[in-house]
Amino acid sequence: MDKKLIEQKIAVFLLGACIAITFFLLIAVIGHILQKGLGQISVEFLLEEPRDMGREGGIFPTIVGTIYLVVISLIISVPIGVLSAIYLTEYTRKGPILKAIRFATESLAGIPSIIFGLFGFTFFVIFLKLGWSVLSGSLTLAFMMLPTIVRASEEAIKSVPDAYRLGSFALGATKWQTIRKVVLPTALPGIITGIILGIGRAVGETAPVILTMGSALRIPWTIMQPARTMSVHLYILASEGISMEKAYGTATVLIIVVIFINFLANFVMRKMISV
Amino acid sequence: MQRILLLALVVILIGGLLAGCGQDQPSNQEGQNDGAKQGEKQDEILSGTITIAGSTSVQPLSEELRKVFEEKHPDVTIYVQGGGSSAGVKAAANGTADIGAASRKLKESEKEYGLTVITIARDGIAIAVHPSNPVEGMSLEEVRKVYTGEITNWKQLGGKDAPIEVVTREEGSGTRGAFEELVMEDSKITDNAIVQPSNGAVRTTVASSENAIGFISVGFLNDEVKGLKIDGVEPTAENIVAGKYPLFRPFNYLVKGEPKGIVKAYIDFVLSEEGQKIVAKDYIPVK
């Protein structure tokens, strides 16, 4: 047989092997955790309070903590992010200001999460005396999520056809009215995708969250109280060997949440393409 | 130019707002005094929050104590978290926590923070190995040599022919600090030792490795690991009280300034007969 053809066949085989290995890894990780953790999941696990530092009982406070953190972070980051995106796409011409803002947003995206943790701990918790609290955690996380939201919103707004805008101006609307009533609603699916991706990131962060929200295992009632998220709970359960079963259960919940978030983001994105 | 001024103005406003926000925090010492006045007026109805942070050795005990205290005073919420003894000292000193928990004495450099030290219990340090390890005990000198890296194989101690996996705690650990003071004296722990960030993590590491050795709070001993006899003495509370087991250290609660309000009430409870009975379950009361 021709040497070229042999090489071709081997190449295709090896490339296929790459994908196979990648998916094998994906299934190995998710499969192992789900297999050991699904058995832990029950209504009690999700709604009960933990006992004995997490050895028994459920993970309810951590679910509350996670949701609380995500919600407050979104309240801070979404307005800033979307409004920033509007400014960057609708209001500026090319120039040094635009470049500076863009550079800053890209830099924010590149800063490792531990540095956010370092900063958040020293600035929010100690210096501003906010203490270990949902607020400290949310402020820190909001700035971590900001680049994702800004980028996704920018893409979404940019892809709104100019014809929509021109039509609106022709009808006598001002710029802001156009943005509010025409551009934003059209860009909404893309913006929401960005928000969902930002949520995914927030749920998964651990180091900055321990440093700014603490690790107290109670339900937080106000934003000034400390709290524990599921990611932090998993880390503590696993590293301290408190309960591997509960750790698997927590990891399973996390994975399910992430799969759901991914699915949701894909769904919304597909809706956007069809619009 | 106008924009930059506008920007600066709003930034200053937000900064001021956040700083002001911080001062209203109820679990600050100042807030505590208000709570104290409230507490005194309303007889015994205490309310407010207390944050206890620091030693992972003290953590399980704090959890036990706070459970009972909260049952007596349902309007008080106590947050307990770990981080290590030095983290507890730091948190108490800068006000992040109301009570810092440390499983060692204060260092010289920490004495300038103005912290009141209240010893609430005493605890031993156990040298733990895997249950299948044939070695039953060591001398204090041998422990030191293992940790400096002088002794590297279990067969040198009468065990299997296998390299010793030394496990230690992070530098801020009170257990490590006490261990260094009691066992290492002036020698340094080998920098080949695996570092784990809590009692639980050390125990897990030792429990999952037949050749590992690590030091943990006696309160953390369970059937996952075996506590070695040191100079022939088993690591039990009785032996510590009798002065036979050499490795023990205080559990200290650290408060900035004098304890007031609900913090004082909680500490009084811990030192009371009822509180010390809870201590005595797994640790040694301060009599």
Added chain:
Amino acid sequence: MNNLNRLIERCIKNVLFFCAAISIFVVLLITVFVCIEGFPIIKKYGLLNFILGRKWYPLDGVFGIFPMIIGSIYVTCGALLFGVPLGVGCAIFLAEIVPKKIAKILRPGIELLAGIPSVVYGFYGLVVIVPLIKKYFGGSGFSVLAASVILTVMILPTIVNISEDAIRAVPAEYKEGSLALGATHWQTIKRVILPTARSGIMTAIVLGMGRAIGETMAVILVTGNVAKIPGSFLDPVRTLTSNIAIEMPYSAGEHTQALFATGIVLFVLIMFLNMMSTFTRSLRKGDKLSG
């Protein structure tokens, strides 16, 4: 009416500008804060002593982060060693070998890898990879190898995604011309498509590196956190990020400054990598077709 509208428009424009400028403000705040906190110790201790010092005894005032720098580099290189061939291979497979419909199904799977929290990966590493390494290679299992394996899985989506984009961006004429000359598909890939996509693939690698160096949680759980230069892939190690995460809660005074200084080093490393990726991205224009 018109004047009111114009006033509102101007107000809104200022508000929007302010929001956009918050990004600048925050980046500046973080950068300045980290630098202010970290610089004094670098000045006092000496930059070379800090970066090249081999001993890290923070409570004794000895601050050498060289072992951690090596640690970060080792685990990252390990991750690239596994991740680049796997990732680029997947990218080629998705872009060139497989019909679009199947690629559409496979891609979400790879994106899912990106969404899983790093602590879950660290947990998996702790309960599966570390014991596996211990069983087959001896030692404690906490090793550079364990971290590299986990990081490989974590950076795969980045490498696959960006490489795939780069490969797809190769003009169809190049490919058609090569095939018209009688080359097989693989020969076309090897000699035409990949070289043309080289800059994009390099960008993917650099961004993957950035992700690996910045990773904290997954690494803390599986490396053993030993502040010593590892002798082999099987030795335990500590990375720059783990160093900060473990010691931040309790550090005081100069120790805290040293951790901020470690942050500065991390910052510089990542900023350098970011600049490299911008550079490699710009190579695409005017790239010549290699023979």
